[in-house]
Amino acid sequence: MTKPLDEKLLAAHARDDKTALVLLYREAADLAEETGDIDAACFYLVHAYIFGLETAHPETPELHARLKARGRES
Amino acid sequence: MTTNLQSVRTSIENAQGLPNAHYIDPEVFAEERNAVLFATWSGLAVAADVPETGDAKPVEFLGIPLLLIRGKDDVVRVFQNTCRHRGMILVEEPKKIEGAIRCPYHSWCYNHKGALVSTPHVGGPGNNVHDAIDKSTLGLTEIRSHIWRDVVFINVSGNADPFEVVHADLLNRWAEFEHPLYHGGVDSRFELAVKTNWKLAVENFCESYHLPWVHPGLNSYSRLEDHYNIAEYNQYSGQGTLVYRQLKGDTGEVFPDFPGLSDKWDEGAEYITVYPNVLLGAQRDHAFAIILEPQSTEATVEHIHLYYAQAETSDAMRAKNTAQWKEVFYEDVFVVEGMQKGRHAPKFDGGRFSPAMDGPTHCFHDWVAGRLLAHRAKAQAAE
Numbered sequence: 001m002t003k004p005l006d007e008k009l010l011a012a013h014a015r016d017d018k019t020a021l022v023l024l025y026r027e028a029a030d031l032a033e034e035t036g037d038i039d040a041a042c043f044y045l046v047h048a049y050i051f052g053l054e055t056a057h058p059e060t061p062e063l064h065a066r067l068k069a070r071g072r073e074s
Numbered sequence: 075m076t077t078n079l080q081s082v083r084t085s086i087e088n089a090q091g092l093p094n095a096h097y098i099d100p101e102v103f104a105e106e107r108n109a110v111l112f113a114t115w116s117g118l119a120v121a122a123d124v125p126e127t128g129d130a131k132p133v134e135f136l137g138i139p140l141l142l143i144r145g146k147d148d149v150v151r152v153f154q155n156t157c158r159h160r161g162m163i164l165v166e167e168p169k170k171i172e173g174a175i176r177c178p179y180h181s182w183c184y185n186h187k188g189a190l191v192s193t194p195h196v197g198g199p200g201n202n203v204h205d206a207i208d209k210s211t212l213g214l215t216e217i218r219s220h221i222w223r224d225v226v227f228i229n230v231s232g233n234a235d236p237f238e239v240v241h242a243d244l245l246n247r248w249a250e251f252e253h254p255l256y257h258g259g260v261d262s263r264f265e266l267a268v269k270t271n272w273k274l275a276v277e278n279f280c281e282s283y284h285l286p287w288v289h290p291g292l293n294s295y296s297r298l299e300d301h302y303n304i305a306e307y308n309q310y311s312g313q314g315t316l317v318y319r320q321l322k323g324d325t326g327e328v329f330p331d332f333p334g335l336s337d338k339w340d341e342g343a344e345y346i347t348v349y350p351n352v353l354l355g356a357q358r359d360h361a362f363a364i365i366l367e368p369q370s371t372e373a374t375v376e377h378i379h380l381y382y383a384q385a386e387t388s389d390a391m392r393a394k395n396t397a398q399w400k401e402v403f404y405e406d407v408f409v410v411e412g413m414q415k416g417r418h419a420p421k422f423d424g425g426r427f428s429p430a431m432d433g434p435t436h437c438f439h440d441w442v443a444g445r446l447l448a449h450r451a452k453a454q455a456a457e
Binding site: 039040041042043045046047049050052053054055056057060067071072073074 | 172173174176181183191192194195197199200201202203209
């Protein structure tokens with residue numbers, strides 16, 4: 001994860017901005033996936049998905065599908 | 075401690091009231107909690123506490139953390155407010171659940187119907203599945219509930235007869251009032267914290283004997299002889315009036331009536347306790363529900379809610395009505411607190427009943443005693 005993204009994530013956690021957390025964790029997952037680190041990508045996807053579930057974020061079905069495709073969600 | 079209840083369960087002419095221990099002994103309070111409050115249909119809250127879909131409100135009932143939630147399907151449900159993972163409290167403050175209920179500890183997520191929908195990292199980092207975790211068996215624990223007249227009744231034990239069966243006679247008695255009730259909103263709810271055992275609030279509500287002495291303001295239009303006792307043994311009790319007078323505004327306006335009522339209710343009204351802890355008032359133009367929250371042996375909170383026949387009513391009229399009822403209910407506080415203090419006199423024997431006036435009170439004592447005796451018999455049979 002890049003330092004700016006890490007800082008944005010920490011700031012979003014600090015202000016409890018869950019909508020931002022969905023998008024920032026998805027971004028972190030995308031970056032990890034690009035480097036081929038699937039475990040790290042799934043770790044971040046889990047967080048994006050969970051905050052998506054909590055907030056009924058429109059991207060939640062897509063996040064669910066990505067995890068399910070990796071065998072990480074039912 | 076096992077109290078002697080035979081003197082309660084006899085004819086009103088000979089009966090004594092429940093012994094002191096039923097009001098001041100924590101051990102008996104715990105027995106009544108199981109035998110009376112958990113085993114039957116007790117009032118917990120009102121559906122108006124969660125008016126919109128997704129609204130969730132944590133509530134405690136006799137130490138049990140519960141969650142009242144109105145699902146996306148508009149159904150109000152009651153769950154244990156406890157995560158199935160590590161037992162963490164799920165919701166600490168009233169809030170809107172937009173999507174899932176997320177446990178603040180390890181983020182296990184539940185939907186509005188209580189189903190477990192995700193268990194993050196349960197199979198290791200980045201993996202939400204594990205063979206040992208069957209989500210279909212780990213939903214939130216639902217507490218059986220039933221809504222009547224907007225009151226959310228719960229049966230903690232889960233094995234009482236259905237609410238409609240237990241209260242069939244009462245539902246039939248008030249069938250004319252089976253119309254939508256509209257909570258008056260924030261100006262139509264208030265609470266009274268009283269230093270009394272919850273049963274004394276029931277007892278005082280059920281009887282009209284005290285009205286001329288404690289509520290002298292009623293005498294000008296609502297005399298003792300204009301009231302009648304309601305005492306349906308093993309079911310419910312209360313009182314009725316034959317001279318209900320509608321509240322009038324400055325220009326003579328009144329609240330709209332509930333539709334289709336018979337003439338009986340032109341000047342009639344009834345005030346009935348749905349045993350064990352819900353006090354209801356039914357009148358032509360408004361209703362009320364008081365949920366008694368037994369906090370401890372000698373502390374009770376009365377949650378009072380006023381309802382109307384239409385969603386829109388006059389702000390000024392509602393304020394006037396709330397003020398009127400507040401005055402009446404405040405007038406009762408010294409009575410229920412005084413009776414509580416009186417029960418610390420060791421030689422008080424439960425008291426005697428007026429066969430003419432105290433039928434509703436004896437009916438309630440008899441019901442409580444009956445529940446306790448059945449509970450004791452069951453416990454003994456299991457030994």
